[in-house]
Amino acid sequence: MGSRALQGDSRERSSENGLRAGVTLSVNAxxxxxxxxxxRRACGAGANxxxxxxxxxxxxxxxxxxxxxxxxxxAFLVLVAMTLISSVATAQGAPxxxxxxxxxxxxxxxxxxxxxxxxxxLVVMLTVASLAPAIILTSTCFARxxxxxxxxxxxxxxxxxPPSQVLVGMALFMTLFVMAPTxxxxxDAGVEPYLNGEISEAEAIERGTPPLRRFLLERTSERDLxxxxxxxxxxxxxxxxxxxxxxxxxxxxxxxxxxxxKMGLVILLPFLxxxxxxxxxxxxxxxxxxxxxxxxxxxxxxxFVAVDGWHLVVKSLLLGVA
Numbered sequence: 001m002g003s004r005a006l007q008g009d010s011r012e013r014s015s016e017n018g019l020r021a022g023v024t025l026s027v028n029a030x031x032x033x034x035x036x037x038x039x040r041r042a043c044g045a046g047a048n049x050x051x052x053x054x055x056x057x058x059x060x061x062x063x064x065x066x067x068x069x070x071x072x073x074x075a076f077l078v079l080v081a082m083t084l085i086s087s088v089a090t091a092q093g094a095p096x097x098x099x100x101x102x103x104x105x106x107x108x109x110x111x112x113x114x115x116x117x118x119x120x121x122l123v124v125m126l127t128v129a130s131l132a133p134a135i136i137l138t139s140t141c142f143a144r145x146x147x148x149x150x151x152x153x154x155x156x157x158x159x160x161x162p163p164s165q166v167l168v169g170m171a172l173f174m175t176l177f178v179m180a181p182t183x184x185x186x187x188d189a190g191v192e193p194y195l196n197g198e199i200s201e202a203e204a205i206e207r208g209t210p211p212l213r214r215f216l217l218e219r220t221s222e223r224d225l226x227x228x229x230x231x232x233x234x235x236x237x238x239x240x241x242x243x244x245x246x247x248x249x250x251x252x253x254x255x256x257x258x259x260x261x262k263m264g265l266v267i268l269l270p271f272l273x274x275x276x277x278x279x280x281x282x283x284x285x286x287x288x289x290x291x292x293x294x295x296x297x298x299x300x301x302x303x304f305v306a307v308d309g310w311h312l313v314v315k316s317l318l319l320g321v322a
Contacts, residue, residue: 120201136172138253139212140179141219141321144260145171151264152313155271156300157293174314178321185211210241216252217243219321224251224258263316274300 128135136142149167190208193199199207217225217240228247229236237243278296282288 136175138249139216140175141256141317142171142175143253144256144263144321145174145317147257147260148263148267148313148317151260151267152309155268156304157271157297158301174317178318179215182211182215209245213243213245213248214240216245216248220248220252220255221258224254227251227254259320263320267313270303271300274303 146168149171153162153167186208189211190199190204190206193207194201194204225243225247228251232247234247275292275296278299279292282290282292282295
């Protein structure tokens with residue numbers, strides 16, 4: 001009985017020691033967790049180097065930007081101040097004479113009353129500049145020149161020689177050369193009196209229209225004019241001055257296209273003959289795998305240069321519209 005009691009006491013003591021050890025371990029674990037959380041919060045609050053560096057860079061950039069803006073504003077203000085100071089110094093150095101000012105004012109008033117205002121002239125110039133491409137394409141021989149040059153290049157089968165810019169520039173300057181007499185007549189009849197204040201805008205247009213109408217009708221076929229008169233159901237004009245520009249311009253463009261294609265066909269026929277001859281010779285020799293354009297291109301260039309082709313083309317164009 002005594003031994004059993006001793007064994008029971010030892011068991012109770014061991015269980016109490018185990019409970020104490022478990023409580024101690026749990027307390028230590030909880031203390032470790034609390035310490036870790038505290039350290040993390042501390043690092044997150046003020047020990048994160050990336051966040052601190054980004055904030056510092058942002059503040060430095062804002063300071064630099066503000067500094068540069070302030071410098072620009074200061075420089076602009078200094079420039080304005082210098083300009084004002086120089087203008088004031090000039091005005092003080094050269095005092096104005098009242099009689100001179102009154103004379104200049106009367107001259108300005110007389111000039112304003114004798115001619116169109118600068119605003120009106122600016123409006124007219126901008127209108128003419130905006131309509132310049134349409135005027136050049138429809139009221140001059142530019143379309144004929146450009147189309148014929150295009151046919152010449154296609155007949156030679158040279159894809160990029162001469163370039164399109166060269167052909168268009170040549171056609172433009174030939175157009176200016178051809179239109180120079182008509183332009184001078186229009187300027188003398190309507191533009192110059194208008195700029196001098198002698199006539200109004202409507203009268204300037206009325207005086208400048210006959211030279212342009214004469215130029216268009218001299219190069220327009222009667223068949224094309226009849227077409228537009230039939231479509232518009234208007235009475236036939238008795239004289240050339242009775243033809244309005246809204247009929248003369250499209251009829252002129254139609255005639256120019258017809259003339260340009262006729263000249264292009266005449267230019268293409270010799271090149272076509274050369275291509276046929278080269279293709280027949282290559283077929284007779286059994287050289288079927290050799291492309292004919294490779295052989296015909298040097299031959300066409302040789303013939304075109306030998307007869308001075310560009311001179312003949314330009315001469316035909318100029319004589320055709322003279």
